[in-house]
Amino acid sequence: MISNEIQRFYDPTFTVTEEYKESLPDLQNGPASLIEGANVPIQQVGISNFKLPLKFRRREGEPITLEASVDGYVSLEMDKKGINMSRIMRTFYKFQDKVFHLDRLEDILKAYKEDLDSQESFLRISFNYPMLMDSLRSGMKGYQYYKVQLEGRLDNYNQFQKYMHLDFEYSSACPCSYELSEHARETREVAAIPHSQRSVANVTVALKDEFFVEDLVQICRNALKTETQVMVKREDEQAFAEMNGAYQKFVEDAARLLYDELDSYNSIRDFVVRCVHMESLHSHDAVSRICKGLPNGLR
Numbered sequence: 144m145i146s147n148e149i150q151r152f153y154d155p156t157f158t159v160t161e162e163y164k165e166s167l168p169d170l171q172n173g174p175a176s177l178i179e180g181a182n183v184p185i186q187q188v189g190i191s192n193f194k195l196p197l198k199f200r201r202r203e204g205e206p207i208t209l210e211a212s213v214d215g216y217v218s219l220e221m222d223k224k225g226i227n228m229s230r231i232m233r234t235f236y237k238f239q240d241k242v243f244h245l246d247r248l249e250d251i252l253k254a255y256k257e258d259l260d261s262q263e264s265f266l267r268i269s270f271n272y273p274m275l276m277d278s279l280r281s282g283m284k285g286y287q288y289y290k291v292q293l294e295g296r297l298d299n300y301n302q303f304q305k306y307m308h309l310d311f312e313y314s315s316a317c318p319c320s321y322e323l324s325e326h327a328r329e330t331r332e333v334a335a336i337p338h339s340q341r342s343v344a345n346v347t348v349a350l351k352d353e354f355f356v357e358d359l360v361q362i363c364r365n366a367l368k369t370e371t372q373v374m375v376k377r378e379d380e381q382a383f384a385e386m387n388g389a390y391q392k393f394v395e396d397a398a399r400l401l402y403d404e405l406d407s408y409n410s411i412r413d414f415v416v417r418c419v420h421m422e423s424l425h426s427h428d429a430v431s432r433i434c435k436g437l438p439n440g441l442r
């Protein structure tokens with residue numbers, strides 16, 4: 144019986160029986176008449192940024208456990224009010240003890256489609272991946288952390304697409320500014336320092352074969368050469384200055400260098416790259432965006 148007097152009281156001993164659970168309102172599984180707005184399908188609905196520790200596969204050695212942030216979504220058909228939202232997280236937790244890599248996402252995406260009775264599913268796992276990096280000349284080492292995302296999609300034909308995103312930080316020394324500085328020194332004996340800046344390449348690759356974070360890092364290093372350093376003594380700083388002298392680049396050069404390198408890898412089906420040079424010359428950024436852009440690919 145419902146009393147008219149509602150009490151402000153939390154009972155820590157209250158236990159839920161099956162019968163009580165059955166009596167709970169279940170709005171998200173209610174009739175289409177409960178839908179607000181247009182009764183149309185929703186492409187993605189789910190949870191963003193739930194966190195847990197996950198074991199990630201490395202190219203060499205034991206897997207590494209890292210804090211991961213997960214976005215999980217499914218599609219929702221018309222006539223359905225909502226999804227069983229907690230299943231996005233509960234289904235993911237069934238895989239929490241597995242070692243994570245891109246192909247593992249396909250298993251979870253299939254489980255999403257089954258557990259949430261959906262046509263399509265989508266997953267993105269974000270984490271910071273540490274790699275030991277050698278100093279240029281001093282023989283020291285330090286941890287470089289890379290912002291990485293593994294992404295998977297399963298469409299209504301069960302076709303699995305997998306992607307990796309990496310933010311790669313590098314230094315860009317302006318070739319024009321270098322020539323202008325040399326000109327000042329040679330013609331007027333005036334000291335001048337060309338501008339250079341910390342820059343970032345946001346790289347997304349669509350993959351067809353096995354692929355590791357280490358592979359994408361290596362591709363970026365091969366293309367751009369001037370990755371920002373971790374442990375730096377004077378001999379390393381001088382080496383870095385020489386390296387930037389050898390590998391000067393406009394933002395256009397950075398994009399094309401990455402294109403060349405990414406295009407030479409068989410396991411990469413398609414890619415898109417956005418380079419941002421946070422100019423010390425300007426108060427604004429210089430930006431380039433380049434893609435292989437296959438039909439139905441990344442653009």
Ligand SMILES: Nc1nc2c(ncn2[C@@H]2O[C@H](COP(=O)(O)OP(=O)(O)OP(=O)(O)O)[C@@H](O)[C@H]2O)c(=O)[nH]1
Binds near residue numbers: 230
């Ligand atoms: N669909 C949906 N659910 C939401 C939202 N915000 C909060 N929720 C709540 O998420 C809770 C958990 O959802 P469910 O997975 O359906 O929980 P459940 O019905 O006990 O779980 P099942 O045993 O899987 O059926 C529900 O109480 C919802 O009300 C929202 O925006 N959409």
